Amino acid sequence: MASRPRTHIVVFLAPAVIVYTAVMIWPLFNTLLLALYTTDEAGRHFAGLKNFRTLLGDPNWSRPFWNALGNNIWFFVVHMLVQNPLGVLLAAILSHPRLRFAALYRSAIFIPTVLSFVIVGFAWKLILSPIWGIAPSMLDMVGLKSLFAPWLGKEEYALTTLALISVWQFVGIPMMLIYAALLSIPEEILEAGEIDGLTGWQAFWKIKLPLILPSIGIISIxxxxxxxxxxxxxxxxxxxxxxxxxxxxxxGTFLYRTFFGFQLQLGDPHMGSAIATAMFVIILIGVCLYLFAIQTRMRRYQF
Amino acid sequence: MNRARHNPLNSAASHAVLILYTIIALFPVFVILVNSFKTRRAIFSEPLTLPTGDAFSLIGYQTVMKQGDFFLYFQNSVIVTVASLFFILLFGAMAAFALSEYRFRGNMLMGLYLALGIMIPIRIGTVAILQMMVASGLVNTLTALILVYTAQGLPLAVFILSEFMRQVSDDLKNAGRIDGMSEYSIFFKLVLPLVRPSMATVAVFNMIPIWNDLWFPLILASGEKTKTLTLGSQVFIGQFVTDWNAVLSALSLAILPVLVLYTIFSRQLIRGITSGAVK
Incomplete structure (x- = not known):
């Protein structure tokens, strides 16, 4: 085999590697590099970590940055607290072997996930709008009208409301992944548990949940x-x-405003790159934590 | 044995929870679709009823058809999505075949390199992507979007497809080699047809994020000629915030193609997600 000419390997690999390198890896690398440069009257020159000092030290930059980061963390916390438990609950119910219409429920609950953010954003904006009044009149039907507030318009509620809208949109994904993981648990294990007296929710907590932890880990990351x-x-x-x-x-919105510009503010590719680099570091830390800590601990449960 | 695990009360409760959540999931879609067929007065006075009798009106759709170039947007979205999927599948399958079939130096390393992009979102590199597209004159072309989406989709495609290609029997490929088939015809004629189901999975996975993306159309191709349906409806709706008929109709027009695609492909999609997770 070694005697055969091996140009075909290059031909097979080249298109994917070239497109991937040119449009993804190279720009990614360049963005990290751009963060170290700055442009002034003298043109573009190397500035070291100056952009990062500005981002973290200058109150005009650091305040929006920490604000965006804090909001982002809360956005994530809401997803972890609402989306994933809700997904597990729906999947646990759906995976009941004799449940009727399971496929129908599954497809219906997944519909919001395939809609675009534009549709979802505007649809909820209309529904929650005090002008249209669907939300207050529905609350009125259950006697909770006093709870209504223009949630998207109030500083204290807007972020949580958007996070919940995003949960509404994406709960289908954890539901599907957990559902698949639950179906893949061997019947013998559940029967062994039953002989030991574990049924219903007990079986769920003591047998199934530990077994689907790897899927929950993947969903979290x-x-x-x-x-x-x-x-x-x-x-x-x-x-x-x-x-x-x-x-x-x-x-994401902070990055967009910074590098692309909005209204009267001009785009600043270097500060934008600095923010992108910060996002890159945050995502990298998260992925590494997942890969090293969580994954090694969870492997114990796999069969 | 099974009786211990199920009782009718539980089953009723299960259906109650699922029905409740299904209503929550579908309610906004229902409200938008239903009200898009109503007069302005009916939208406000009875938002939850069906558009019957006096309440029925197509005025919103008429405005949308007159003002927005929805057919062009739709066409752009189709071109971008189909072309990106084609390149993701072709290039992805070729690379996956090289990685799973041949042993060569750097195989592992190449696999890892291509897998990097599974976890790192391509958006992080947007600043440099924009500069690159400006420099090469590709800004405001569909080509720019196709390139970006192809690069974005390749890592996962290579990963999934090489998993499946490892399962294709060696005997078959070696039989082909003995018959004098070139490596290219082994790939195109023997292997590709066998991994078609997993190619469909990859396609369905990539289709929705590409169709729905707002970020790259906004940044790379916001010109009137290159707007995708997602960006087009975003801009259009932004302009007509006070014309409720037009907004609701535009939203319905944006929902419709996705719902049609979903009904066609939902089985494939769900099978893809579930089989992927078991692995």
């Missing part, structure tokens, strides 16, 4: 990466200014 470069939903529902008063600003 997918949620993490997705949340820390989220942009579309905020942009569709609140605009690039992430109102009210930047209370829904995430790193």
């Amino acid at each position: 997918l949620t993490f990466v997705g949340n820390f470069n989220a942009f579309d939903l905020i942009y569709s529902a609140q605009g690039a200014l992430a109102g009210p008063n930047f209370s829904t600003d995430l790193l």
